[in-house]
Amino acid sequence: MSRIDIQEVRAFQHALKTANTSMRTRIEKMKAVALRYAGDTSLSGQAVESSKAYFQENYSAICDVLTEILNTSEDLLANYLNAFSAQVDSSPNAKIDAELLGEAVLKVKSIRRKQEALKQSLSGSTAGFYEGRAQTLRLDFVEAVEQEKILEKYLQFEQSYGNYFQDLLALVMTAKRTMQSLIRDVQFNDKTGTYVMPKGYSQTLASMKKRLDTVRGIDARKQEALKEYDVIAVVYQDHYGKPQVMWLLEQNGVGVSHPELKKYLDKTGKYLNPSDYQIITNEELNKKINQSWQKGIYYMDGTKYSGAMGGTLRASAYVESVKGTLDESGLTDAVLGLGLSIAAIRGSMIYKKGNGAKVPKVEIPEQCLKHAIVGDFTVNPSTGKVSKMKGGGHGQANIDFLKENGFEVNIEKIYPNGVRTGNVPNHKVKAKRTGNNQSWFPENWTNKDIESAGQLVASQPNFASAKDGEAIFGEFKGVRVGTIKTDGQPATIFPDATKQP
Incomplete structure (x- = not known):
């Protein structure tokens, strides 16, 4: 049997929050450095562009997952303490030793036997003599019964929460291994000018998301039911x-x-x-x-x-x-x-303002929408024909335009929410020519959907406080959407290639 001291658990809760605060700061700094490098326009070259894409896409995703894990660990511990208070003992200094409480249960049976024996020995002439003894037994019995009730409540609670933190521990260990692998095992191929991710890296990220959902109690069936x-x-x-x-x-x-x-x-x-x-x-x-x-x-x-x-x-x-x-x-x-x-x-x-008018949404510049939806291309000055894709292009209109102009488009992966990732062999950026570094919104997304997604992300407080070149993410219609701030405005809108709900 186990024991629990709520004051010790609350001390651990305080230590956890302190450690998480420090870790969040470190994670944000690491993410900021990676995004600052990714947005540095003073650096150029194919290898540099490839490394920028690597840092922006991978470090942003892993940092977001790590932050979610920290938040979830605090939520779980708070829920545990609240449940203990509601179901077992609400006193702030509660201490429970299941073994000692087990002895109290045996004590209840012993007191009952003593009470029965005393009752049988009582007579009219001896009742007063034994009244003190009877009163003592009654008090002992009440106390023992209360302890018996606490034991029953605690055993029921322990049965429900006995493995409460195992999934969280597994999640933390998975995140730790992923981060170590990201730092240690990523290789740069100088022949192709691309970064080679550790084997199974995408599956590991998906596994972390699945573990996180398990810890949070996410039920796919109920999530689907909510859509109604x-x-x-x-x-x-x-x-x-x-x-x-x-x-x-x-x-x-x-x-x-x-x-x-x-x-x-x-x-x-x-x-x-x-x-x-x-x-x-x-x-x-x-x-x-x-x-x-x-x-x-x-x-x-x-x-x-x-x-x-x-x-x-x-x-x-x-x-x-x-x-x-x-x-x-x-x-x-x-x-x-x-x-x-x-x-x-x-x-x-x-x-809404006093006159009833809604506060206007963040306006997305026309150039940003064109860049995000269709993309940017280089044109051969002698023929006037499109020669290469050079950036953006995350809408279905981009795929249609590429095919109309005879360019190859390779879709390597489709997320359950419809987001597609792949490559464009005739892309100006080497990293976009192979692998899954180019991303597209779901095929049924309209231009208005893409604009609305960008407005949602750009309306978030963290966009207003972000530095130029920093990527900010949010979710719209079940898609994780990013935008990069440039000169105080959204410069592009794209679906995250490495992480989707």
């Missing part, structure tokens, strides 16, 4: 002023009752892609409820009511009782504090 609904995260303050989130499912503008998916969202909602859910305030939720009542429908579960029953239920709408609404900065702080993505705040009432 509009997912809404209602962010509000409780009576103590603490930010809270309530997950809702909606169809055709009305709430849907689905306890299984609701429970799943409570556990994993914070890990959803920001394009897969929308954040609203309780004020906006109340507006939805009132609009539904006008149609005789209770918004929260889609039930239709009429007459007096409808009026009674309307008066009991519990969201009215939550404390206050959140202004713009308050909502942002609350969303970040809950581990949600501010990219999921779309069209919220508080993100």
Whole structure:
């Protein structure tokens, strides 16, 4: 049997947060150095271009995964402590030794035998004499029974959480080996001017993503089921002023009752892609409820009511009782504090100006869109014909243009979300001529989809604070999208070739 000291666990939690903070700083520095080099326009040459592509694509991906692992480790430990407090013992200095508690269970049986023997020996003349002894046994019995209850709760808790951190440990070790391999085993082929990745590197990244999903409790079946609904995260303050989130499912503008998916969202909602859910305030939720009542429908579960029953239920709408609404900065702080993505705040009432107009999205320069969708090409001055592809080209329009002009296009891999990677043998950049260094958005993505994806990423706070040449990533319609900041604006929009949801 095991033992646990909650104060020791909380001390470990503090040490973990301190270590993770230090590690995040190191990871961000490493990523910044790699991206700064990738964006350095003072360096040129085929070997340099190849190395730039290598550092931008690989170090960015691995750094993002490592950061997610750090965040998840803190989430898991916090969830563990909260569950222990709720299910076993809420005292801040709880200590449990299963072996000693096991002895308490045996003590219960012993006390019961003593009580029975004492009861049989009592008579009218001796009852007072033995009352003190009986009282002592009663007190011992109550204490022993309480310990027995704690043991039962703890054993149930231990059964549920006994292997809680094994998947996380496996994930951390996989990330460690991947990083070591990236540093130690990558080779540069001076004949082809390309970097040769370790064998199985792409599979390892995919494995890390899968392990991360396992640790987070991601269920592919439930993820698929969520696609049938509009997912809404209602962010509000409780009576103590603490930010809270309530997950809702909606169809055709009305709430849907689905306890299984609701429970799943409570556990994993914070890990959803920001394009897969929308954040609203309780004020906006109340507006939805009132609009539904006008149609005789209770918004929260889609039930239709009429007459007096409808009026009674309307008066009991519990969201009215939550404390206050959140202004713009308050909502942002609350969303970040809950581990949600501010990219999921779309069209919220508080993100509109006083006249009702929405705050305009980041405008994507026309040149950036052309570069990202069709691509840039060199032209033979004597013939006027396209001679080589030199950059960009991540839309289906790029593939169509290349084929129309007689260029070879090789698609080597297609991600489950439709993102394609491959090469263009007649590319000006050597690294793009072989392997999987050229990426394209899903075939069914329109030019507007690509523009919207770029706007989402460029609207993120980390884009505003990014330095020129730095690549910033986000997710749109289930695709991991990147954009590179140049002169304060997005210079390109591309799907990540090395990492997709």
